[in-house]
Amino acid sequence: MGASLGEGARRKTAGSALARQQVLRLGDTSGRIVVLRQGWALRSAMTSDGRRQVLSILLPGDIAGGEFLLRDKVRMPVQSVTPVEYCSFDIAYLKEITDKSPAFIWTFVDLCLSSREASEDRLIDLGRRNAEQRLARLILDLHRRLGEKGLSDGATIPFPLRQQTVADALGLTQVHVSRVMRSLRQSCILQTKAGQLTILDMDALMAIAEFYET
Amino acid sequence: MGASLGEGARRKTAGSALARQQVLRLGDTSGRIVVLRQGWALRSAMTSDGRRQVLSILLPGDIAGGEFLLRDKVRMPVQSVTPVEYCSFDIAYLKEITDKSPAFIWTFVDLCLSSREASEDRLIDLGRRNAEQRLARLILDLHRRLGEKGLSDGATIPFPLRQQTVADALGLTQVHVSRVMRSLRQSCILQTKAGQLTILDMDALMAIAEFYET
DNA sequence: ATCATTTCTTAACTTATGTTATAAACCCAC
DNA sequence: GTGGGTTTATAACATAAGTTAAGAAATGAT
Numbered sequence: 496m497g498a499s500l501g502e503g504a505r506r507k508t509a510g511s512a513l514a515r516q517q518v519l520r521l522g523d524t525s526g527r528i529v530v531l532r533q534g535w536a537l538r539s540a541m542t543s544d545g546r547r548q549v550l551s552i553l554l555p556g557d558i559a560g561g562e563f564l565l566r567d568k569v570r571m572p573v574q575s576v577t578p579v580e581y582c583s584f585d586i587a588y589l590k591e592i593t594d595k596s597p598a599f600i601w602t603f604v605d606l607c608l609s610s611r612e613a614s615e616d617r618l619i620d621l622g623r624r625n626a627e628q629r630l631a632r633l634i635l636d637l638h639r640r641l642g643e644k645g646l647s648d649g650a651t652i653p654f655p656l657r658q659q660t661v662a663d664a665l666g667l668t669q670v671h672v673s674r675v676m677r678s679l680r681q682s683c684i685l686q687t688k689a690g691q692l693t694i695l696d697m698d699a700l701m702a703i704a705e706f707y708e709t
Numbered sequence: 710m711g712a713s714l715g716e717g718a719r720r721k722t723a724g725s726a727l728a729r730q731q732v733l734r735l736g737d738t739s740g741r742i743v744v745l746r747q748g749w750a751l752r753s754a755m756t757s758d759g760r761r762q763v764l765s766i767l768l769p770g771d772i773a774g775g776e777f778l779l780r781d782k783v784r785m786p787v788q789s790v791t792p793v794e795y796c797s798f799d800i801a802y803l804k805e806i807t808d809k810s811p812a813f814i815w816t817f818v819d820l821c822l823s824s825r826e827a828s829e830d831r832l833i834d835l836g837r838r839n840a841e842q843r844l845a846r847l848i849l850d851l852h853r854r855l856g857e858k859g860l861s862d863g864a865t866i867p868f869p870l871r872q873q874t875v876a877d878a879l880g881l882t883q884v885h886v887s888r889v890m891r892s893l894r895q896s897c898i899l900q901t902k903a904g905q906l907t908i909l910d911m912d913a914l915m916a917i918a919e920f921y922e923t
Numbered sequence: 924a925t926c927a928t929t930t931c932t933t934a935a936c937t938t939a940t941g942t943t944a945t946a947a948a949c950c951c952a953c
Numbered sequence: 954g955t956g957g958g959t960t961t962a963t964a965a966c967a968t969a970a971g972t973t974a975a976g977a978a979a980t981g982a983t
Contacts (some may be wrong), residue, residue, distance in 0.1 A: 540833050543919045548836040564815070565822050569831070597811045600818070601778070606820035608779050613756050613829045615764050615785070619754050621835035622762040622880030625972070658931065666836030671970055673932060705757045840940070872961065885940055887962060 506588045511580045518581065519559060520574040526567060527583040529559035533599050534579030535655055537573050549664035550614065552574045552576075552656070554640055555581065558606065577655050624705075629665040631704035634685070638694065654692035720802045732795065733773060733787040740781060741797040743773035748793030749869055752785050753877065764828065764868070765877035766790075772820065783874055791869050795820045835880045838919075839888050843879040845918035848899070868906035889894065 509532075513520050513521055518536060521530065535552040550571055553559055559573045559581065593600045620629045637654075641647040658676070659669040667675075679685050684700050686693045722747075726732050732750060733743065750767040764785055767773055773787045773795065807814040834843045851868075855861040872890070873883040881889075893899050898914050900907045908914055 511726075536810060540829070542833065542837050546837040550832060556836050565826065585832060593814075594811065597808065597814075600807075600811075604814070604818055604821060605778055607825065611821065611825040612779065612784075613759060614825060614832055615754070618750055618828055618835060619756065619762045622877075623760045624755050631930090661815045663836075668971055669931085670933090672973080674970090675932095677932075691736060706835050871959090882941055883961085884942080884963090887941090891962075 507582060507584050509580070509582045510576045512578065514575055515578050516575050516641070517572060518575055518579065519569045521569060521572045523569040524567055526586050527571050528586065528589060529573070529581050530581040531555055531557050531559055532580040534583060535576040536573055536579055537576060537664075538573050539662065540571055547663040548660065548666070549660060550617075551610075551662060554637075555644060555646070555702050558610075564602055576660070626665065626667055626671055627678070628705060629667070630661070630672065630679070631700050633661065634667060634692065634694070635700060635704050635706065649696065650694040653690060653693055655690055721796060721798050723796045727788045727791065728789055728791050730789050731786060732789055732793065733783045735783060735786045736878070737783040738781055739783050740800050741786070742800065742803060743795050743797045745769055745771050745773055746794040746796060749790035750787055751790060751874065751878075752792055754785050757771050761877040762880070763874060764831075765824075766851070768851075769858060769860070772824075779780060797877065815862065827908070840881050840885055841881070841892070841917055842919060843881070844875070844886065844889050844893070845914050847879060848877065848906065848908070849914060849918050849920065864908040865912065866906055870905055 498525065520543070531553050533555055535548050536559065538551045538553060539547050539549045541547050545576075553556075553573070566588065586678065589603075593603075609619070622634055638647060638650075638652050641652045646653065656664075657669075658672045661667075661670045662672045665672070676687070679700075680687070682696075682699065684696045684703075686695055733739065745767050747769055750773065752765045752767060752773065754764045755761050765771075767787070769819065776923075803817075807817070833844055838846070846914050848897075852861060852864075852866050855866045860867065870878075872886045875881075876883045876886045879886070881898050890899075891900070893914075894901070896913065898908070898910045898917075900909055
């Protein structure tokens with residue numbers, strides 16, 4: 496499972512994990528900020544009766560452990576989708592940095608706020624949009640984020656997510672995700688092949704996602 | 710509409726509004742942090758086809774404008790439910806404070822993170838829980854928050870929300886909220902009267918909300 | 924290549940929630 | 954207190970999404 500976290504007071508550590516591993520376990524004592532360097536991961540929660548809700552899909556550069564300051568235990572576990580590489584900082588290290596250059600902390604506040612915005616956008620999706628809209632928006636969001644990181648190839652993006660994972664992110668079932676994907680494929684809006692997803696009709700996808708009309 | 714915001718560079722201003730007024734308008738230039746002092750308010754978003762999603766229900770002491778640092782325009786409008794009183798700080802003022810006592814900023818970071826946790830909890834509700842569970846959790850959440858602020862009377866809390874508002878918060882319709890409330894009333898789990906809500910059977914409500922079983 | 928496992932597809936059927944409509948209850952201004 | 958607007962209750966009906974199940978396709982290990 497790669498170099499593990501929480502082994503003493505090392506300022507900065509690096510680690511890696513295979514696909515489908517728990518990277519941060521529920522209840523782990525963390526005290527560290529984890530940054531994903533390579534690969535895809537999920538931050539998710541389980542309900543008491545075993546349903547899963549994916550809270551965020553993590554791409555390279557994203558911060559995995561966000562609760563570090565609020566609580567000493569990991570509340571939302573993180574698991575790898577693909578093989579991943581990550582690094583982590585001790586929180587004490589972050590505090591040292593900000594003591595030296597206080598302005599830096601605002602970058603960090605921005606990060607917190609923008610992750611809140613992201614989760615509120617998902618809230619609107621789950622509360623007020625149907626399955627097709629939710630899927631369209633998820634794909635466009637991934638397309639944008641991957642593009643910003645130089646990880647997309649035009650309209651084609653890597654897409655390592657299982658349908659069950661997409662379902663857990665969108666508050667749907669795997670069967671329904673399959674239905675909606677079929678519909679989008681049959682409308683020639685998108686195409687999937689070998690872990691890649693291609694947007695064939697960006698306008699149509701954006702229309703479904705309500706990215707146009709005011 | 711009370712003393713308005715953004716009238717020059719005043720460090721701190723106070724204001725008030727009647728019930729059902731826009732307190733922060735979409736697109737307003739804000740640059741200020743608004744703290745609710747009295748009354749209830751809503752932070753909400755609209756979809757392009759006019760559906761509303763309530764992102765958070767604000768109680769006295771809560772921060773209304775959260776986007777101030779990320780963007781100069783209000784993205785999620787805030788409207789009063791009851792008559793409200795609020796005060797606001799210029800962001801520059803916050804920066805001054807944190808320059809003087811840098812440790813204070815961590816309180817602020819905590820605030821950001823805990824509001825993200827709150828919205829992620831809602832995300833789990835909307836993605837993976839049914840209408841009855843969502844309503845039970847909303848009521849328990851309000852009961853807890855009001856209790857912490859000394860605004861509840863044992864099992865009885867003020868409840869100024871319209872069913873439509875509850876529906877917009879839970880991703881449901883007003884009609885369905887009415888149905889679920891009836892069911893909870895008929896099960897003698899709760900009671901509503903004159904803008905007050907009383908939890909008659911806390912155990913049953915917590916069981917529905919999945920606050921027990923692991 | 925072959926087998927085992929996982930994931931995806933599809934169909935038939937069920938259900939929770941949405942929609943529409945109407946009447947009753949409530950609230951407030953005069 | 955009366956009257957008009959808002960909010961809630963309820964019913965009948967519609968539909969998006971869930972459930973279950975079984976086979977096909979993809980993936981991974983040997």
